[in-house]
Amino acid sequence: MGEKIRARRKALGVNAINTAESAGISRVTLHRIEKGEASVTMGAYLNVLAALGLPLPEAEVPSAIDVEDAIPTRIKIDDYPQLRQLAWQVHGTDTLTPVEAHDIYERNWRHIDASKLEARERHLINSLQTGLGGDFPHV
Template sequence: MIAKINPSPAQDLPLLARLGAQITARRKVLKVRAQVCAEVAGISRVTLHRIEKGEPTVSIGAYLQVCEALGLHLALLPIVGEKEDINLHDPEMPHIRIKDYPQLKALSWQLKDDEYLTDAEAMSIYERNKRFLDLSHLKEHERVLMQRLIDTRGMEQMLV
């Protein structure tokens, strides 16, 4: 008899929900319709919807196909806190939480507050919607983020 380890669904759901949110954010930043994304990944639109919701019953292969279709690199990283030298600001990894930046949240109203964006995705949102930025209400930490994007990604200087 083979022993089967069943992690509790509560442990899986937050991580898969975050992964699904990041997949959704990437698809929307790229302006790819769900049907097109599903076709490129070789899955049904319903399966893509389930992936974006973070459902644990979808195969890991389907998750990987969608990631590949969207140009995402799925990597295994240590759990935060296990290793002190983790670079939480790797520009290629989604790490900018929308709800932490009021102007970004206002510009990306269609995305969920708890979604995370890469530097490139955040920069794209700021640049595409710069005419809607309210610079008079820009919080200091968001100004720092925008300056970092300018310095590292070449975003336009006029934003900050």
């Protein structure tokens, strides 16, 4: 995408300083965008696209998502016995976000009895770790 941005800027005959000012970013940030650096914020990329009149690139969307491998958007605590034991301090809700569940598993992994993990919970843990990373083992 950085190459396309640079090519558009050059085709329009606009220098880097004017482009950066129009996008509300520094010239250095524009240079990093044109090099394709991933550490630049999405907002900076979007500002440059708008300043150069470029459309937002279309993302590739998978044609089908395997529901078995998808991480649920809300995780019902009572559906996972080991999670229920680890989340004893959670009050006022019976569901967690994937990030919350991941953090609870990771923080309290030493208290997990892996031999008591049901297949469904084992699959959830592996999916969370694959999707979000972490220091606890795949089970």
